[in-house]
Amino acid sequence: MSGRHSPGAEHLAHQVQESQTLLDRLERDADQYPRLAELQHWQRARLQETYADLKRQPRFELACVFFLEELYGGRDMRARDAQLERATPIMSRMLPDHLLHAVGEAMRLQCMSMELDARLSQCLEGELDQAEYARAYRRLATWEAREEQIGLIDDLGRLLKRTVARPMIRRLVRWMHAPAVAAGFGKLQEFLDEGLEAFGEMGDDADYFVDTIAERETRALVRMREGSERPFEEWIGDGPDVK
Secondary structure (H helix, E strand, O other), X not given: OOOOOOHHHHXXXXXXXXXXXXXXXXXXXXXXXXXXXXXXXXXXHHHHHHOHHHHOOHHHHHHHHHHHHHHOOOOOOHHHHXXXXXXXXXXXXXXXXXXXXXXXXXXXXXXXXXXXXXXXXXXXXXXXXXHHXXXXXXXXXXXXHHHHHHHHHHHHHHHHHHHHOOHHHXXXXXXXXXXXXXXXXXXXXXXXXXXXXXXXXXXXXXXXXXXXXXXXXXXXXXXXXXXXXXXXXXXXXXXXXOO
């Protein structure tokens, strides 16, 4: 098991602090991001449609919810991060270092996605559709950061696959469920449960799932960089259908 000052525990603690700092800034300077909520709503709809074919397959359904809504789709993370800050010292004594590192990488992906979306929202000028989304991308021109984000999705997916391949880890997290909820760590426990269950359900198909996300997001990124105003047409036509 991990020691209090293990690399995984330190990485996790750092990422939680980074996330909280970002959320504090976005709340404090909310008037600078008037279209962030709109963009995140659009982004969630876009992701749902882009990967609808995966979600229709039972082995990928849980992973779609976890990756596309929990990590990459802008779901609110304040309550869970507050629990993580309090729970990290306990987790560092109970969980192996590689699992702590995986949770830290999940926090890093979510924080990176939120930061990039916040900056992108400031570049929106017209009604939000595929064309305006692509134009905002080109105005912001954070191509390397987006490539890093996609790379992190790929790395995290493979890290989680290796983690769930160890049966002891899933048993340990299940054992922690009742004590964690009783101690007020329900959001955190839900996050761990969902992530491990999702990748456990996929088994060896996790590589296909992660490859599909990385490949589609990269193709869309290249199209936007080359000037396309319908970068997601291949998967969602004129969508997304934002309700």
